[in-house]
Amino acid sequence: xxxxxxxxxxxxxxxxxxxxxxxxxxxxxxxxxxxxxxxxxxxxxxxxxxxxxxxxxxxxxxxxxxxxxxxxxxxxxxxxxxxxxxxxxxxxxxxxxxxxxxxxxxxxxxxxxxxxxxxxxxxxxxxxxxxxxxxxxxxxxxxxxxxxxxxxxxxxxxxxxxxxxxxxxx
Numbered sequence: 729x730x731x732x733x734x735x736x737x738x739x740x741x742x743x744x745x746x747x748x749x750x751x752x753x754x755x756x757x758x759x760x761x762x763x764x765x766x767x768x769x770x771x772x773x774x775x776x777x778x779x780x781x782x783x784x785x786x787x788x789x790x791x792x793x794x795x796x797x798x799x800x801x802x803x804x805x806x807x808x809x810x811x812x813x814x815x816x817x818x819x820x821x822x823x824x825x826x827x828x829x830x831x832x833x834x835x836x837x838x839x840x841x842x843x844x845x846x847x848x849x850x851x852x853x854x855x856x857x858x859x860x861x862x863x864x865x866x867x868x869x870x871x872x873x874x875x876x877x878x879x880x881x882x883x884x885x886x887x888x889x890x891x892x893x894x895x896x897x898x
Contacts, residue, residue, distance in 0.1 A: 729896070733886065737811025740843065740852035740879045747840045749808040754835040754863075755800055757792050762830060765796040792828040797869045801860035804836040809858075812883065814851055814876040821872040826862075833863040841872070850882035 766776050774781035775791050782790040810816060828834065842855040853874055860869035878884070 734807075736807050737813060738809065738877065739812060739883050740845065740854070740877050742880075743840050743843050743854050743877070745840050745842060749805070749838045751804040751808055751836040751838065754833045755804070756833040757796065757800070757828060757830065759790070759830040762790070762792045762796060765799075766793050769793075769795060771795070787827050787829075790830055792830065792832070794824045794869075797824065797828045797834065797860060798822060798871065800834055801836045801858060801869050802871070804834075805838050805856075805858050809838055809854075809856055810875045810877075812877065814878060817853065817874040817876055819871055819873045820855075821857075821870070823870045825867045825870060828862065828868045832868075834868065835861050835863075837861065845879075846876075849879070851876055851878050 763777055766772060771793055773793070775785055775787075776782075776793045777790070779790060782788070785791075836858060838856050838858040840854065840856055843852055845852045853876055855872065855874050857870065857872045859867050862868050
């Protein structure tokens, strides 16, 4: 029997400047997703929640609230980028390039821009840019961020609160 660990995040040595991570899977944003996010975050702007109001807007229909699009794209990047991070340090740039509508499917890709070891030597700072792309191939969201990650030597092990030998006893 072979046991497979799902990769989740990366350590400093795993990042190479210029590498691109194509995150999977994409997510179709439903009207329900948008309305729930608006209600949870108390963003009650009628462009997101009122069909009649949105029909009068330049977009002609409801627009998904930008913070949902950003949160979704950021979340898609976590398994490939920051899932093992010490800390998310900053979002330097955030741009909503085009509107996202109910029923759009969003995909995400991240490119490594820079990496440098900190003075402590057991961690480093990685700069990345991430793009959210809809099903028409249009960029709808873009952001740059910096993440602090462990080096391979300093990274804590992935452990579970139970004895692994007990799980598959026959």
